[in-house]
Every structure is written in structure tokens, then in C-alpha cells.
Amino acid sequence: xxxxxxxxxxxxxxAALQLLFVLPYFFSGALAAEATGAFGPAPVLAAGDYPxxxxxxxxxxxxxxxxxxxWFAAFVLAVPIFVLLLEVVGVIRKEKRYDKVAYExxxxxxxxxxxxxxxxxxLLVGLIVFYPDLMKYLSSIFGSTMLxxxxxFFVESAALYLYYYGWKPMSSGGLKWAHIGVGLLLNASGTTxxxxxxxxxxxxxxPAGVDMAGVFDGNIWHAVRNHLWGPMNLHRFIANIAYGGSxxxxxxxxxxxxxxxxxxxxxYDWMGYTANLVAIGALLPLPFAGYWLTAEIYxxxxxxxxxxxxxxxxxLFIIQAVLIGALFLAANYYLWCGFKxxxxxxxxxxxxxxxxxxxxxxFLVWFTPHTLILTPEEASSLGGQYHPLLGPLGLMPAxxxxxxxxxxxxxxxxxxxxRSHRTPTVKWARAGNAMEAALFTAAIANIIFLxxxxxxxxxxxxxxxxxxxxxxxxxxVIAACLVIEYLMHRNSETAELKWGRVPDRSQYAxxxxxxxxxxxxxxxxxxxSAIRQHWHVYSVMRDNSPDAFTPSxxxxxxxxxxxxxxxxxxxxxxxxxxxxxxxxxxxx
Amino acid sequence: MRLLKFALTSLFFYLLLKAPxxxxxxxxxSSLVSMYMFFIVITVLLxxxxxxxxxxxxxxxxRALVEDPSKxxxxxxxxxxxxxAAVFLAYDGGGLKATPSELRATHPAPPPLTRGYxxxxxxxxxxxxxxxxxxxxxxAFKSLVKEGGEVYFKNCFFCHGDKLDGxxxxxxxxxxxxxxxxGGDTIAQLQESxxxxxxxxxxxxxxREGGSSISAMPAWEKELTEEEIxxxxxxxxxxxxxxxxxx
Numbered sequence: 001x002x003x004x005x006x007x008x009x010x011x012x013x014x015a016a017l018q019l020l021f022v023l024p025y026f027f028s029g030a031l032a033a034e035a036t037g038a039f040g041p042a043p044v045l046a047a048g049d050y051p052x053x054x055x056x057x058x059x060x061x062x063x064x065x066x067x068x069x070x071w072f073a074a075f076v077l078a079v080p081i082f083v084l085l086l087e088v089v090g091v092i093r094k095e096k097r098y099d100k101v102a103y104e105x106x107x108x109x110x111x112x113x114x115x116x117x118x119x120x121x122x123l124l125v126g127l128i129v130f131y132p133d134l135m136k137y138l139s140s141i142f143g144s145t146m147l148x149x150x151x152x153f154f155v156e157s158a159a160l161y162l163y164y165y166g167w168k169p170m171s172s173g174g175l176k177w178a179h180i181g182v183g184l185l186l187n188a189s190g191t192t193x194x195x196x197x198x199x200x201x202x203x204x205x206x207p208a209g210v211d212m213a214g215v216f217d218g219n220i221w222h223a224v225r226n227h228l229w230g231p232m233n234l235h236r237f238i239a240n241i242a243y244g245g246s247x248x249x250x251x252x253x254x255x256x257x258x259x260x261x262x263x264x265x266x267x268y269d270w271m272g273y274t275a276n277l278v279a280i281g282a283l284l285p286l287p288f289a290g291y292w293l294t295a296e297i298y299x300x301x302x303x304x305x306x307x308x309x310x311x312x313x314x315x316l317f318i319i320q321a322v323l324i325g326a327l328f329l330a331a332n333y334y335l336w337c338g339f340k341x342x343x344x345x346x347x348x349x350x351x352x353x354x355x356x357x358x359x360x361x362x363f364l365v366w367f368t369p370h371t372l373i374l375t376p377e378e379a380s381s382l383g384g385q386y387h388p389l390l391g392p393l394g395l396m397p398a399x400x401x402x403x404x405x406x407x408x409x410x411x412x413x414x415x416x417x418x419r420s421h422r423t424p425t426v427k428w429a430r431a432g433n434a435m436e437a438a439l440f441t442a443a444i445a446n447i448i449f450l451x452x453x454x455x456x457x458x459x460x461x462x463x464x465x466x467x468x469x470x471x472x473x474x475x476x477v478i479a480a481c482l483v484i485e486y487l488m489h490r491n492s493e494t495a496e497l498k499w500g501r502v503p504d505r506s507q508y509a510x511x512x513x514x515x516x517x518x519x520x521x522x523x524x525x526x527x528x529s530a531i532r533q534h535w536h537v538y539s540v541m542r543d544n545s546p547d548a549f550t551p552s553x554x555x556x557x558x559x560x561x562x563x564x565x566x567x568x569x570x571x572x573x574x575x576x577x578x579x580x581x582x583x584x585x586x587x588x
Numbered sequence: 589m590r591l592l593k594f595a596l597t598s599l600f601f602y603l604l605l606k607a608p609x610x611x612x613x614x615x616x617x618s619s620l621v622s623m624y625m626f627f628i629v630i631t632v633l634l635x636x637x638x639x640x641x642x643x644x645x646x647x648x649x650x651r652a653l654v655e656d657p658s659k660x661x662x663x664x665x666x667x668x669x670x671x672x673a674a675v676f677l678a679y680d681g682g683g684l685k686a687t688p689s690e691l692r693a694t695h696p697a698p699p700p701l702t703r704g705y706x707x708x709x710x711x712x713x714x715x716x717x718x719x720x721x722x723x724x725x726x727x728a729f730k731s732l733v734k735e736g737g738e739v740y741f742k743n744c745f746f747c748h749g750d751k752l753d754g755x756x757x758x759x760x761x762x763x764x765x766x767x768x769x770x771g772g773d774t775i776a777q778l779q780e781s782x783x784x785x786x787x788x789x790x791x792x793x794x795x796r797e798g799g800s801s802i803s804a805m806p807a808w809e810k811e812l813t814e815e816e817i818x819x820x821x822x823x824x825x826x827x828x829x830x831x832x833x834x835x
Binding site: 333337340356369382387 | 608609613614615616617618619620623624627628630631634635637638639640643692693694695696697698699700711712763764765771772773777779781782795797798831
């Protein structure tokens with residue numbers, strides 16, 4: 001019990017430390033407001049107002065701490081969501097393997113909790129040491145939510161330990177449902193924590209509840225429910241699930257490659273598949289949540305919108321598109337390699353080249369830039385920076401068509417994979433197949449029509465709005481095909497999947513997915529934050545520190561890449577620790 | 589055999605990407621061809637390695653080249669030719685002989701505020717004062733568009749062209765070339781406040797990523813009145829059939 005106590009104690013101490021830092025700021029802000037009877041304007045700072053520590057670059061310190069904290073937080077917020085789902089599925093289906101794998105997922109994430117708290121502490125220290133006036137201003141507005149944050153941190157920690165250590169003692173009867181209740185509490189408190197922190201971050205981008213001088217109107221809800229809060233909550237919530245799934249899948253791949261026997265290999269193959277399924281399942285709606293977020297950024301500020309996607313950071317968006325495309329390719333490759341798990345898989349291998357062709361073609365459209373990098377000779381031939389043929393592909397309507405078709409074909413890969421081990425026996429199987437084919441064809445035609453007509457032949461309001469029926473088309477086809485598949489495969493001839501019967505190459509696809517996710521989050525996190533440019537709080541509180549300049553794209557990409565390497569190294573260490581802990585338990 | 593198939597498939601796509609340059613004099617930029625080819629080659633590689641047999645077949649010639657004792661002569665030849673080719677490429681300079689490529693944002697972000705005519709414009713809320721007349725009084729609006737057209741043909745058409753396609757008399761002498769207003773990817777993407785800022789401040793007012801030092805566009809605040817700028821904007825949208833972005 002001692003090590004458990006130790007970890008609980010250390011986590012509690014860290015939480016208390018955070019609280020200790022936050023409280024004085026809360027009270028100084030709140031008391032100052034009470035003394036004057038009103039809130040003051042945002043402070044106007046000079047370079048000398050920013051404390052300096054020799055040998056430490058403040059921006060780099062805060063950037064790295066924030067990034068590490070976000071990566072770990074995303075992981076530890078996501079894992080309990082699908083751990084809970086798996087636990088419930090296990091109870092309903094009365095299958096122990098779900099319970100086992102859920103417990104293993106949770107074990108993997110446990111070490112990450114302490115690191116999340118540590119990096120959160122580091123971030124807080126960095127902000128208070130290097131940006132005290134900004135923190136003072138923010139806490140004068142968000143003081144009460146900061147206190148709430150600390151409270152929920154305690155609730156989450158308590159729920160986590162009860163959930164993890166209570167797994168075996170609370171594994172049967174009514175206690176199992178009580179345990180599921182604890183899991184629910186864990187998830188609710190974790191998600192609330194994220195929503196609270198999102199309010200601070202989005203306020204810095206799209207401040208609300210304050211006037212042009214930054215004077216707060218006193219209603220905390222106005223500041224919390226700022227322009228980007230809703231879209232950011234949704235985007236991060238979905239992205240976290242995808243991210244958590246990808247990291248756990250990478251863990252399973254790591255264990256698969258080191259497995260000593262067929263049984264162990266089969267277990268980790270199944271675990272990797274399940275986690276990847278969660279990751280890709282969450283990835284499907286993610287582009288749409290991201291599109292909503294971006295559209296809202298543009299709607300709030302033309303300057304931020306153009307900086308984001310048409311100006312300075314457009315090339316980081318091309319990198320983003322490349323990474324997302326790579327992610328889809330890897331996810332599909334993993335599914336294709338898995339065809340051989342089923343007895344019928346062989347018969348679907350011949351379709352892979354067509355699936356790959358469509359996915360690659362849409363991928364190329366997805367990352368085609370609008371403004372091209374040209375040699376002077378090329379610029380002279382083209383007569384400008386747009387290619388007459390490729391220019392339209394650089395605009396969002398083309399990207400929306402591409403991503404929807406890419407999603408549909410990824411889903412098709414998944415359908416074929418599911419059919420690799422079963423054959424429908426219902427009389428209307430042929431009609432069912434025809435129905436699915438018709439749905440896909442009609443959907444693709446509709447997506448292309450909506451994109452081309454509303455994207456290029458009407459004004460920009462319709463262009464943006466047309467993305468909604470495009471998404472609805474994709475989601476409808478996915479839902480309808482799943483229903484048809486379910487009805488078609490009731491009482492079908494089903495052979496057991498041969499878990500473990502995949503080439504090692506497929507496991508590297510899982511690593512690639514996890515690394516791509518991490519890199520993407522870092523790059524896009526930087527872009528989201530950097531579009532504020534020289535503002536701490538956009539258009540309200542100016543950043544006058546010596547670092548108030550936008551770094552070059554290369555510098556930012558290198559910084560994020562180094563961060564990714566550090567994070568992945570820590571994750572590898574966590575995998576190893578988790579493995580070691582398990583060996584220790586086995587010895588007992 | 590599979591390795592040859594892999595090489596030929598990749599070559600086919602490469603030639604396809606080069607075709608617009610060969611046959612139409614509209615080359616796909618080499619930077620983009622490199623990006624496309626990188627992912628095309630990877631996709632072909634993925635498709636050919638889904639099964640163990642496929643992967644073995646693809647890499648068999650490479651494996652044989654490295655491991656097969658009977659291929660010693662070929663192996664040695666390849667191991668000499670490859671480094672020599674790398675040395676030649678390094679010596680030759682590859683693409684370094686060409687003038688460096690320009691990474692220029694054609695539509696860079698506008699500032700939140702801009703000054704002109706002795707006042708400050710907030711670009712987030714700035715609207716074309718004549719736009720509302722479009723519905724209120726279509727006839728009056730038409731005459732405003734006509735006045736905007738006169739401003740255009742007295743000042744802008746020399747570069748941007750009589751069809752607003754960016755091919756005016758001076759256009760061929762300029763680099764970067766003037767932007768066309770036709771099509772759906774220039775002014776159709778922008779709010780009128782953005783276009784106002786661009787005309788007001790011209791090339792010198794562009795931020796650095798917009799290539800302010802190379803744009804020949806004058807700052808029209810010295811030549812045109814505020815009203816004239818708004819009218820010419822009406823004309824640009826009206827003539828090209830575009831609608832200004834409203835959000």
C-alpha cells in the first residue's frame with residue numbers, strides 16, 4: 001500500500017501547490033475589484049514589467065510547459081472515457097476481456113496523471129514568474145473559476161484513485177455499478193476541468209464580457225461563454241478521445257512487437273485494434289468540429305482568420321493537411337493489413353488498390369496549397385501565384401469535398417474489414433449490397449455537387465454553409481450502412497477473427513498515427529495561440545514583452561518537433577514502466 | 589518484377605503531373621510535384637506491401653542485390669555508382685542554380701485598424717457605406733457602380749485589365765503579376781473592408797509576408813477619395829458577378 005499512498009500524497013501535494021499559487025491571485029483580483037467597487041482596465045505594460053531570469057527564455061519555458069501539459073492532459077482525459085465505455089460494454093456483453101483491456105488502459109494512463117499535474121504546476125509557475133500582470137488580470141476576471149478548477153482537480157484525483165484501486169474489489173454485483181458510477185464522476189470532473197481551462201484560453205483569443213479597455217462587466221458567465229468557448233470545447237473533447245485512443249493503440253503495438261507467444265500477440269493485436277477503432281471513430285467527426293472552430297475564428301476576426309489560413313500560418317495548415325492525410329493513410333493501411341485476420345479477407349484484397357487510389361487522390365487535393373511556392377520561371381509561365389488548374393483545389397470547398405470522400409472511403413475500408421470474417425445469409429444480401437453501393441454513389445455525387453455549386457458559383461455565405469449538408473451526407477451514409485450491415489449480418493456465417501495474424505508492419509502504422517496526432521496537436525496548438533500575435537488578450541491587453549513577435553514557421557515547427565520527441569520519449573518510458581509494474585504483479 | 593511495377597507506377601504518376609507543363613505551358617510547380625510524388629510513392633508502396641508475399645516480392649531484388657553472392661559484380665557497381673551520383677548532384681548544385689522560390693502570401697492578414705484621410709478605420713466593423721443602397725434604391729446603386737467603373741478605367745485597368753482578369757497593358761512587365769478579380773478565389777473570398785484596406789494602402793502597406801517590397805501596387809489614398817475607393821469596390825464585385833464575403 002505504501003507506494004500507492006505515496007503517489008496519492010504526491011498528487012495531492014501538487015494540487016495543493018497549484019491552489020497555493022492560484023489563491024493569492026484570486027483574492028488580490030477579487031479584493032481589488034471589491035475595494036474600488038468596479039473592475040479596472042487591462043494593464044498597459046512596458047518591456048520592463050516582465051520579470052527576467054538569466055538563461056531562461058520565458059516564452060519557450062511557458063510554450064513547452066503548456067504543450068507538455070496539454071499532451072498529457074489530452075491523454076489522461078481521454079483514456080477514462082473509453083475505459084468507462086469498455087467497462088460498460090463488458091458488463092452488458094458479460095465478456096471479461098473488455099474489463100481486462102479497460103483495466104490495462106487505465107494502468108497505462110495512471111503514470112501520465114502525475115506527469116500531467118507536474119507539467120500543469122510548471123506551466124502555472126512559468127506564467128506567474130514571467131507574466132505576473134497577465135495572470136493578475138486574468139485572475140481578476142476568472143478567479144472564481146480558478147478556484148473551481150482546483151476543486152475539480154481534487155474531485156478528479158479522488159475519483160481516479162477510487163476507480164483504479166477499486167477495480168478489483170468492486171468487480172461484481174451492485175458494487176460493479178457503483179464502480180461505473182465512480183468512472184462517470186471521474187469523466188465528468190475531468191471534462192469540466194477542461195471546459196474551465198478552455199474558457200481562459202478562448203477568452204484570450206475572443207474576449208467577451210469586457211470593453212475595449214479590458215474593463216470587466218462583472219458577469220463571469222459573459223467571459224466564460226465567449227465566442228470560441230463552445231467550438232473549442234467540442235473540438236478538444238473529440239480530439240482528446242482520438243488522441244487517447246491513438247496512444248493506447250501505440251502501447252498495444254509496442255507490446256505486440258515484443259510479445260513472446262501467440263496468445264499475448266493475439267491479446268495486444270485485439271487491444272491495438274480496439275484502441276485504434278476508438279481513435280479513428282473519434283477522428284471521423286473531428287474535421288467538422290475543426291471547421292466550425294475555424295469558421296468562428298474567422299467570423300470573430302477577419303485578421304485572425306486570414307492569418308490562420310490565408311496568411312502567415314497558411315503553410316502550417318499545409319503541414320497539418322499532410323499529417324492528417326498521413327494519418328488516414330496509416331489508419332487505412334492498418335485495416336487493409338487486418339483483412340487477413342478473417343477467413344474471407346483474401347477476397348477483398350483486390351479492392352485495396354482502388355481504395356488507396358481514391359484516398360490518395362483526395363489526400364492530394366486536401367493538401368494542395370492555394371498560394372504556391374514558385375520559381376521565377378514557373379511564376380512567369382503561370383502569370384501569377386495561382387495555377388489555373390490547381391487554384392480552385394486550394395480553396396475550402398475542394399478540401400471539404402476531399403475530406404468527406406476520404407472519410408467515406410475509410411469507412412468503406414472498415415466495412416470490408418468487418419466482412420472479412422462473415423458472410424451474410426439473408427435472402428436480400430444482394431439487394432443490401434446494392435443499397436449500400438447506391439448510398440455511397442449518391443452521397444459522393446451530392447458532396448461533389450454541394451461543394452462545386454455552392455463553393456464556386458455562389459457567395460461565401462452559402463459556401464461555408466454548404467459544408468453542413470456535406471457532413472450530414474457523410475454521417476447519414478455511415479449510420480445507414482451500419483444499420484444495413486447489422487441487419488444483413490444477423491445470423492450470418494461468422495468465423496472467429498484470427499487475432500495476431502497481422503504483419504508487424506501494420507503495428508508501425510499505429511505508431512505513425514500516435515506520432516502524427518501528437519505533432520498535429522503541437523503545430524495547430526501553436527497556430528491557434530499565435531494568431532493573437534502581439535496580444536496577451538486579443539485587442540484588449542497588449543503583449544509588450546521582448547518576445548512579442550511571431551517566430552518564423554521553421555522555428556515554430558522545430559520547437560514543436562523537439563517537444564514531440566520529448567513527449568514521445570516520456571510516453572515510451574511510461575509504457576516501459578507500465579510493463580515493469582505488470583511483471584512485478586505477476587511475480588506476486 | 590514487383591519492384592519494376594512499383595517503379596513504373598510511380599513514373600506514370602510523375603509523368604502525369606508533368607503533363608500540364610509539357611503540353612499546356614502551365615507547369616505544376618516543382619515544389620508541389622515533390623510533395624505529390626512523396627505521397628504517391630508512399631501510397632504505391634503501402635498497396636504493394638499489404639501482404640507478406642507482396643512485401644517479400646517487392647523487396648526481393650534489393651535483398652538479392654545485397655545478400656546474393658552471385659550478384660557481387662552488380663552490387664559493387666551499384667555501390668560505386670550511387671555515391672558518385674550523389675557527389676555529382678552535390679557538385680552540380682541541383683536546383684540551387686535557380687533564383688530562390690518566393691513564399692509570398694497573396695492575401696496576408698489585415699491589421700485590426702488602419703489610418704487614412706485623417707481618421708482611423710476599424711476593419712472588423714468597417715462596411716461599404718454604399719452597399720445598403722443596392723436594395724434600397726437599385727437605380728441609384730447602378731449609377732454608383734458606373735461611377736466606380738469610371739474610377740477603375742481611369743486608374744486601375746492599366747494593370748488589372750479591361751476584363752478585370754489581371755492582364756492589363758502593364759501586367760506583363762510586373763512581377764508579381766496584378767491579381768485578377770474574376771473567378772472565385774480572389775475578391776470573392778474577401779470582405780469589402782479588406783479590399784478597401786488593400787486599395788488604400790497598396791503594396792507599401794502590405795505586411796512582410798505579403799511581399800510589400802516587391803508589389804508595384806500604389807497606395808491609392810494619395811490619389812483617390814474615400815468615396816471613390818468604395819465605389820470602385822462596388823464596380824469590382826458587380827462586374828465580376830462576385831458577392832463580398834459577409835463573415
